[in-house]
Amino acid sequence: MAEQKTLTFALMDAPFEQSRTTTAFRLMHIAAKRGYKINVFAYEGAVGLPFNLQKPHANAVHGRSLEQENHPLPKDWVAALMRETERNGGKLDWVNCGLCxxxxxxxxxxxxxxxxxxxxxxxxxxxxxxxxxIATK
Amino acid sequence: MARYVLIESRDPLEASEVAGYYYDLAAGLARDGNDVTLFLVQNGVMPARFGARADKLASIVKSGVKVLADEFSLRERAIPRDRLATGVAAAPLDFVVDQMAASSKVIWH
Structure with missing residues (x-):
């Protein structure tokens, strides 16, 4: 049996701001599908990614309801990544910088x-x- | 000989250090005999378009750096994979995870 790989990612960008966050989640999703162990150290604004009080919203400007807007929330991505990792035999250990x-x-x-x-x-x-x-710029 | 994967997420036209520093770093590592891949992602794929004014990118291809462009980032920007600059190939993001798992030195810019 092949040795299980462990990959660590350091993230710094706050949610809803940068393409870097999307790319980071794409990388982690690939690792999750492979059953790798994934460690995340969220620093500075990245501690907002799993923030539990994020809420979806409707878009009155475009006349779309909450369901139609289907607003993506990073906290849901983190939870989905945790589930996907475990489903494939891996584990996601997400650490938020305490002072941040x-x-x-x-x-x-x-x-x-x-x-x-x-x-x-x-x-x-x-x-x-x-x-x-994946440092912020 | 070490294996390096340098990830570039920005267009040289939005940040001067992309061509002025990061491309040079890739070329220098290749000149020193290392196996170097420059992986372009997000707006980093913009100079990979055929016909783009990207002399510096062309020069590092000549210096022995393998240049790959993220398929997803290309599709997002409507850049067909058969319209890439000479020496640039499209690749899935899986390449980066493969290299991380193989203990290559992977650096994000």
């Missing part, structure tokens, strides 16, 4: 997200097959 969470009042995260520090990122990197830092 405090600064942004973003402590209410979805289930499965834990609070940590840059020390967790170092530990992730040391234990992983590879690490990719």
């Amino acid at each position: 969470v405090e600064e942004r009042g973003a402590a209410d995260a979805i289930a499965g997200v834990r609070r940590g520090s840059p020390g967790d990122f170092l530990k992730f990197a040391q234990e992983s097959t590879n690490t990719l830092v």
Whole structure:
């Protein structure tokens, strides 16, 4: 049986802002489908990605209802990624930088997200097959 | 010889360090005998269009850097895969995950 790979991603961008977030989720989705273990260290604005109080909305300007707008929420992407990873024999360990969470009042995260520090990122990197830092610009 | 995958997410026309620094880094690593792939994603695929004024990208192809462009990013921008610059090939994002799993040195820009 092949050795299970572990990939770590450091994310820094806040939700709803950058294409980098979409690409990061695409990369993690590929890894999830392969049953890899995935570690995420969310730093700075990225701690908002699994923020539990995100809400979809209608779009009055375009005359679309809540259902028609079908607004995507990053917290749902994180939850889906967790499910997909587990379904394929992997595990997603998502750590939000604690100080970044405090600064942004973003402590209410979805289930499965834990609070940590840059020390967790170092530990992730040391234990992983590879690490990719997707820094903000 | 090390394997490098340099990911470029920006168009050289939106950030001067793309061609002025990152492409040079790729070429330099290749000149030093490393196996280097420049993987273009998001707006990074824009100079990969056939006919784009992207002399610097053409020069790093000549220096031995393999240049790939993310299929999804190309489709988003209506760039057909048969209309890419010489030396550039379309590839799925899976390539990056493959290389991460193979312990290549993967760097995002």
